[in-house]
Amino acid sequence: MEKKRSSFSRYGFILAAAGSAIGLGNLWKFPYITWHNNGGAFVIIYLVAVIIIGWPIMMAEIIIGRRVKKNPVPAFEKLGGKKWSLVGWLGVITGLVILGYYSVIAGWTLTSFTKCLKWSFSGYVKPGEEAFTNFIGNGQLQLFLAFIFILATVLVIWRGVKKGIERTTKILMPILFCILIYLVIMVMSLPGRDETFKFLFNPDFANLPTAGILEAVGHAFFTLSLGMGAMITYGSYMDKKESIAKNAGMVVFLDTLIAICACIIMYTIIFSVPSVKEGVSGSTIGMLFITLPDLLYTHIPFGATIAPIFYILVAFAALSSTISLLEVLTSLLIDKLKWTRKKATIIAAGATYLISILCALSLGAAPFLSKWQIFGKGKEGVLNTLDHLAANWMLPVGGLFITIFVGWVLDEKICRDEVSLYNEDGSPKFTYKAFRFFIRYIAPMAILAVIVAVFAGWDFS
Numbered sequence: 001m002e003k004k005r006s007s008f009s010r011y012g013f014i015l016a017a018a019g020s021a022i023g024l025g026n027l028w029k030f031p032y033i034t035w036h037n038n039g040g041a042f043v044i045i046y047l048v049a050v051i052i053i054g055w056p057i058m059m060a061e062i063i064i065g066r067r068v069k070k071n072p073v074p075a076f077e078k079l080g081g082k083k084w085s086l087v088g089w090l091g092v093i094t095g096l097v098i099l100g101y102y103s104v105i106a107g108w109t110l111t112s113f114t115k116c117l118k119w120s121f122s123g124y125v126k127p128g129e130e131a132f133t134n135f136i137g138n139g140q141l142q143l144f145l146a147f148i149f150i151l152a153t154v155l156v157i158w159r160g161v162k163k164g165i166e167r168t169t170k171i172l173m174p175i176l177f178c179i180l181i182y183l184v185i186m187v188m189s190l191p192g193r194d195e196t197f198k199f200l201f202n203p204d205f206a207n208l209p210t211a212g213i214l215e216a217v218g219h220a221f222f223t224l225s226l227g228m229g230a231m232i233t234y235g236s237y238m239d240k241k242e243s244i245a246k247n248a249g250m251v252v253f254l255d256t257l258i259a260i261c262a263c264i265i266m267y268t269i270i271f272s273v274p275s276v277k278e279g280v281s282g283s284t285i286g287m288l289f290i291t292l293p294d295l296l297y298t299h300i301p302f303g304a305t306i307a308p309i310f311y312i313l314v315a316f317a318a319l320s321s322t323i324s325l326l327e328v329l330t331s332l333l334i335d336k337l338k339w340t341r342k343k344a345t346i347i348a349a350g351a352t353y354l355i356s357i358l359c360a361l362s363l364g365a366a367p368f369l370s371k372w373q374i375f376g377k378g379k380e381g382v383l384n385t386l387d388h389l390a391a392n393w394m395l396p397v398g399g400l401f402i403t404i405f406v407g408w409v410l411d412e413k414i415c416r417d418e419v420s421l422y423n424e425d426g427s428p429k430f431t432y433k434a435f436r437f438f439i440r441y442i443a444p445m446a447i448l449a450v451i452v453a454v455f456a457g458w459d460f461s
């Protein structure tokens with residue numbers, strides 16, 4: 001039975017799409033990859049990627065989704081024929097892989113939350129150096145946490161996305177936003193401030209590892225939820241009256257702002273407190289989970305009150321992202337196999353959890369999973385490998401096909417009609433022409449250049 005498509009209310013798209021975009025990518029991943037890639041130059045490449053690739057592709061995905069009002073697989077099939085539906089399938093698989101490891105990291109937010117609750121009530125005890133390594137190496141606990149997170153996602157998807165998530169994100173995202181701004185203001189008085197700004201905004205291209213360019217492009221896709229059809233799915237709920245360019249621009253802006261805020265907060269504490277700086281290199285991956293609680297309990301006024309609230313909000317930010325990931329596969333099972341939403345949700349979640357199991361045990365619990373690697377040093381273990389594979393390869397490749405499809409295959413009339421930017425005399429506005437130029441030439445060439453450069457022998461390390 002064809003599911004009736006309702007559209008988001010006004011601002012509903014921005015909220016849901018920003019909910020999908022803003023998540024662990026901003027708060028956990030961006031700060032640590034920026035750190036590994038030595039800041040400044042990486043940030044510039046990332047910002048360029050977001051503007052010249054991210055924004056146009058987000059518009060392209062929304063165009064496809066809003067036009068067909070379907071899941072990515074049937075959407076591509078309807079607009080481009082059977083061959084193109086493969087791009088939809090690639091997206092579905094990518095989503096499954098990402099959700100598999102994302103739910104493991106998301107599970108960590110739950111532990112941070114309970115720990116902070118305890119600290120807030122009975123006083124902060126600085127965890128030992130090995131605490132984080134022991135925590136991620138605890139297989140059973142990791143399996144349990146990932147399970148809880150997937151279960152939470154299931155409970156929302158089960159009821160349909162709109163009611164649960166649109167309403168929840170409307171309240172939670174602004175609170176998360178306010179807390180982040182508060183933290184930024186608070187860290188401004190710490191001595192590490194100047195070094196942080198220098199690190200982030202003073203580019204030194206000699207310091208940028210070559211693989212960092214691919215990572216910046218890959219992360220632009222990841223953080224904006226692009227390249228796998230999540231925005232096609234959300235675009236299918238967007239009201240016809242909404243401006244695609246403005247909505248996409250707003251999501252891109254908010255997402256980037258939050259990522260930069262997260263860096264400012266974390267790096268300032270790192271640069272302010274010598275003991276933190278020394279410990280950071282080994283566990284940058286745990287920045288959000290080690291550095292930040294320490295800052296909150298030792299340096300920030302009202303930190304003890306904010307900490308548990310902050311981590312529960314991070315958990316919700318992650319949840320509004322996992323929902324968009326699981327929804328793509330779920331809605332496909334409903335559309336294609338005519339399953340009920342409940343059945344589709346459970347099967348999709350079950351398949352995801354199989355991947356989560358491998359990821360959860362690859363952080364120390366099962367040595368053969370921890371050592372497994374295809375991308376070389378620094379990317380060992382199933383979790384890291386899948387993250388690298390999905391974010392740096394599967395999403396950009398999916399994105400490349402999306403640009404080619406919308407730029408070169410799709411009837412331009414559809415594009416014009418959806419973007420609908422005209423002057424009074426009926427000629428297309430400059431913004432439309434710019435979009436057209438970016439989606440046809442700049443974005444695909446930039447993605448291709450990066451992919452070719454990596455194949456042509458740039459190292460992966």
Ligand code: TRP
Nearest residue numbers: 021023024025222223225230321
């Ligand atoms: N963008 C989210 C984040 O930054 C993660 C995410 C949600 C995602 N849906 C996606 C990534 C779809 C890629 C594709 O945390």
